[in-house]
Amino acid sequence: xxxxxxxxxxxxxxxxxxxxxxxxxxxxxxxxxxxxxxxxxxxxxxxxxxxxxxxxxxxxxxxxxxxxxxxxxxxxxxxxxxxxxxxxxxxxxxxxxxxxxxxxxxxxxxxxxxxxxxxxxxxxxxxxxxxxxxxxxxxxxxxxxxxxxxxxxxxxxxxxxxxxxxxxxxxxxxxxxxxxxxxxxxxxx
DNA sequence: CAGTGGATGCTCT
DNA sequence: GAGCATCCACTGT
Numbered sequence: 100x101x102x103x104x105x106x107x108x109x110x111x112x113x114x115x116x117x118x119x120x121x122x123x124x125x126x127x128x129x130x131x132x133x134x135x136x137x138x139x140x141x142x143x144x145x146x147x148x149x150x151x152x153x154x155x156x157x158x159x160x161x162x163x164x165x166x167x168x169x170x171x172x173x174x175x176x177x178x179x180x181x182x183x184x185x186x187x188x189x190x191x192x193x194x195x196x197x198x199x200x201x202x203x204x205x206x207x208x209x210x211x212x213x214x215x216x217x218x219x220x221x222x223x224x225x226x227x228x229x230x231x232x233x234x235x236x237x238x239x240x241x242x243x244x245x246x247x248x249x250x251x252x253x254x255x256x257x258x259x260x261x262x263x264x265x266x267x268x269x270x271x272x273x274x275x276x277x278x279x280x281x282x283x284x285x286x287x288x
Numbered sequence: 289c290a291g292t293g294g295a296t297g298c299t300c301t
Numbered sequence: 302g303a304g305c306a307t308c309c310a311c312t313g314t
Contacts, residue, residue, distance in 0.1 A: 135306070143306070145299095153299060170307050171297030177306090190306055220307050260306055 102237060102244045106161040110136045110180040110187035113161075115255070115271040117178065117189055119247030124226045126243075127199030129216060132273040133192040133280060135258045137177070139185040142263035146186025156234040157186045166223070166233040173220030176228050178237065192259070192270070193217045195278040196225070218280040 102120070106113050114136035122128045137144035145154045145167065156165040157179055165177040165188050177188035194216035196203055203215045203225040216222040223229070237244060252274040257266055259280070272279045 137306075145306080148300085151300075167306085168298060170295085170305060172295070173307050175306060192306090218307070258306070262305090 100246070102246075103162045106178055106189075107181040107183065109182060110138050110189060111269070113178075113180040114189045114269070115253050118253055118271055118273050119251035121197060121243075121245040122191070122194065122226075122237075123198055123243040123245075124228065125241040127202045128226055129194035129197040129278075130247075131191065131193075132195050132276040132278045134271050135190040135192055136180075136269040136271070137188050137190065138269070139182075139187055141267075143258065143261040143265070143267075144186065144188075146188070150186070154186065157188050158184055159234065162237050164228075164232050164235045164237065166228060166230055168230060169220065174223040174229050175219040176223050176226075176232070190219055191222055192219050193276075193279045194222055194225075195276065213277065217278060221280075 105116050114134050117131055117134055119130060121130045141147060146157045150158045153167060156163055159179060161179050161181050161183055163179045165179055166174055169175045175190060177190050180187045180189055196212055196215045204210055206227060207215055207225050216225045254272045254274050255268040256270045256272060257268055258270045
């Protein structure tokens, strides 16, 4: 299945299916190991109260990025998913770094690979993603996406850092991954 | 290791 | 003016 076919599916199906894909930005990145789904009629979603200038990309075509500025400091990146036009998206929370480690260490001013992409703010910093990428299409340069090599085992847990609808198990993690961010009910090392 | 609090600025009410 | 899909440094065991 192509990326575009995948993300056109309803977000609760698309989100776990994104695990195991390898995301590169200008050749730098890694394998997606942790995501969160933000669904239609989801009080925790930025789209919950309708379209605004900030969340406009969420209501556009699936397969694009929705990037927003968080806590005045960090960028967070989402993949817009289906059904089209309803404001559904998947927050990218962690990657296993595989390509361009040196570049990512330089951007993060960090040598510990474990923490390069373990968290939504860290991930965007390592990949060089900013508001300039809001609305960008993931099937065009500088992006490259490669499907998983094999079967991916997945754990579903509550989402991190939200106050509304915090019990819904819409955070998906590759089982046993040491590259996921810390968070509720993280799989034991 | 766990828990706490500050940084920092945009978005929407 | 309040709230925020975070990160890091620092504290105390």
